[in-house]
Amino acid sequence: MTIVEHPLERPEESAFTPVTPFVEGAPRRREPTMRIEWNDPVTGARGYLVIDTLVAGLATGGTRMRKGCTLGEVEDLAAGMSNKTAVFDLPVGGAKGGIDFDPKDPRSTGVLTRFCEAMRPFLDHHWVTAEDLGVPQHLLDDVFDALGLQQSYHAAIARSADPERTAARIRAGLAVRARGGSLGDVIGGYGVAQACLAAVDRRGRGHAGTTVAVQGVGTMGGGAAWYLHDAGLRIVAVADAVGTLFDPAGLDIPALLDTRDVYGEIDRSRVPRHVQQLPREVVLGLPVDVLVPAAVSYAITSRNCADVHAGLVVEAANSATTPDAELDLTARGITVIPDFIANAGAVAWAWWLLLGYVGERADDSFERLRKEMHTKVDELLAGWDPSCGPLRRRAVATIHEVRVSRDIHIP
Template sequence: MHSGRWDSTDEAQGPIGQEVVTNFLDASPAHEVTWTDPVTGASGYLVVHTLVGGLATGGTRMRPGCTISEVGDLARGMATKTSVFGLPVGGAKGGIDFDPRDPRAVGVLERFCSAMLPWLDGHWVTAEDLGVAQSRIDEVFATLGLGQSYHAAISRSATPEETLHRVRDGLGTLTDDGLELGEIIGGYGVAEACLGVADSLGWAQGETSVSIQGVGTMGGGAAWYLHEAGVRVVAMGDAAGTLYCPQGLDVPALLDLRDAFGEIDRTKVPGDVQQLPREAILSLPADIFVPAAISYAIREENASEIAARVVVEAANSATTPEAEAMLTSSGIPVIPDFVANAGAAAWAWWLLQGQVGSDPQDSFTRLKTEMRSKVAVMLGEWKGMGIAPRETGRVIAMANHAQLEGVEIFIP
């Protein structure tokens, strides 16, 4: 890779022509499946954007109002994500239009997965997502006799039992902080994307400020590791509102106050922390803003409120295209979700292929190296040529996808 602009005639990048764009990133999904729950009437969707070697990967989410259009956008994002990181697997996504807090939610998820069994058995590697915990997914897979949600890939392994053992060991490995590696690796990747931004723009970590919308797996994990790195996390937002302290929040203490649904107990928040409305987080001053809660959090009607100098997307599709165009024209680059939040997906595949194991430091080092290098390339193009990070990321994805077409997937 080099610092000049990439285009379809750039021989150093290989055959990245209009045909690749049409057939891959901008193509219609390879498969769409719509399901209706016979008990509750809830709708569920599976969208497989691309298959590589017969496999696609992407989580399963559950939220009220989930649509097939949303799931399709997320599946395309997964296809881009796997390609940017050079993973030999396509992109997919599952979604269920149902409230995960409803006591019937577990049954809905079980029936959805049962209906998707042919895909889960042979082609679709899924995992946790919004409203669905990894532990819940694995419980459902156990009832289906599939063992673990990576089953479609594990079953292709030369040694399925050894691979399953390696995956379970990796997911359950504890870090030095006593956290499960599989639970926090995605948030760690987001933190490294933020630190990569600081490095690329010449900001000292101790003088860099970050605001984070969302305190769940991604947002909470990113906040934890940024705090550990000495970055000032000045604002954290959840469904109940925004917590703000310009000197920096005590991130570990606030994360300890989260309930089962990821909301911070306001009765125990220190008095020096300002409690503001939920939307206030958009306009608070910070070097980096991390939307880590919901899709389409930054929209055309609120993009002008963003006060940060850089946006790092931790949530899938956190910024609408119209809003991103507004930010870009205002000199605010957006590090796209398919890079910033790809840590968990990339790590899972490295684990499946035995490229990392149960030593957390190996995983941290691998992800740090790959995440920072990609952020550096994107911001290098932004600083040098004014090319939006998303466009540079798409070029990388198309180049990698072209090389992966026809590749036979090998899992030891």
């Protein structure tokens, strides 16, 4: 394991400066608090932890696993987490974990376990992690339990007055059943759906007349598709790793999602015959009102952004659009709702649960997130048009340049 830069005790650990997205070879506005590189002694897999900012000694951000994951990617995602926690005024900084390994490989659980073992000093005291691409929450919790850490929110739970009671409350909250699935699984996608609805409502469009394409049907994309369908929008396309499913009359989203396997792929043998099966990249170029990239980072780049014809792009995946692509889309009059607002519902809700602001009533969590997301998107879009430049710039400018470190009270 190699600590690349910046010790954890960095004096300005509570300082926060908004950042711009990562581009290979481009300079950053500031350096993260710390980068760590790890090499798995068994498989040779490489893993990374980037702590971007610390607030009261804590940072939060998920752990992902995918073949080809890079340090630059994890660094960018950690910076995005700092923006998310600041936008929702959460008393915690931003971090991210990433492992360059195929999550479908049968050795992946062992790789994840050894990565968490190596990161244990940070998981014990400073880093609160959760599910991300390729790492479902139940698997992460199993690994934490095997390491004697109970749950992936351990570093925050350990600060509470009664850790056992807090851990029980977190588990209960994550397991609450809601419309669309367990609350912990669907709350992030619900937040993305609310970001879409806020933007659609502001444009004065009716829900029934609005068409949507969703790239990715995992936890985030599947949840977004379910709640947009539930709100009456017409989901004409969804894409997974196998390909794109398209029906201009609208897909039966709940039925399709019910056929997903553990890797978030839809069972093609159960897809109705009238639904067209197209290449997976087609989903980005369909003539729809709303495009929700919810699969991988950097899905929309300078090479394919000309294919995008949606009037509204809502980033459900972290860093779904590269900066140059976002400039191009904006110049063409396409609105891009940035990830650190649109998909921040999951981290906001997790910390509301930790802090006792919400409990085991799903409707309370949904209503709080709906109000927060609509307010933030409305404020972001008020008085803005594409001639002002990318919406992300305005979003970053609204974040306080410095956040004062404060104690965290977890009941």
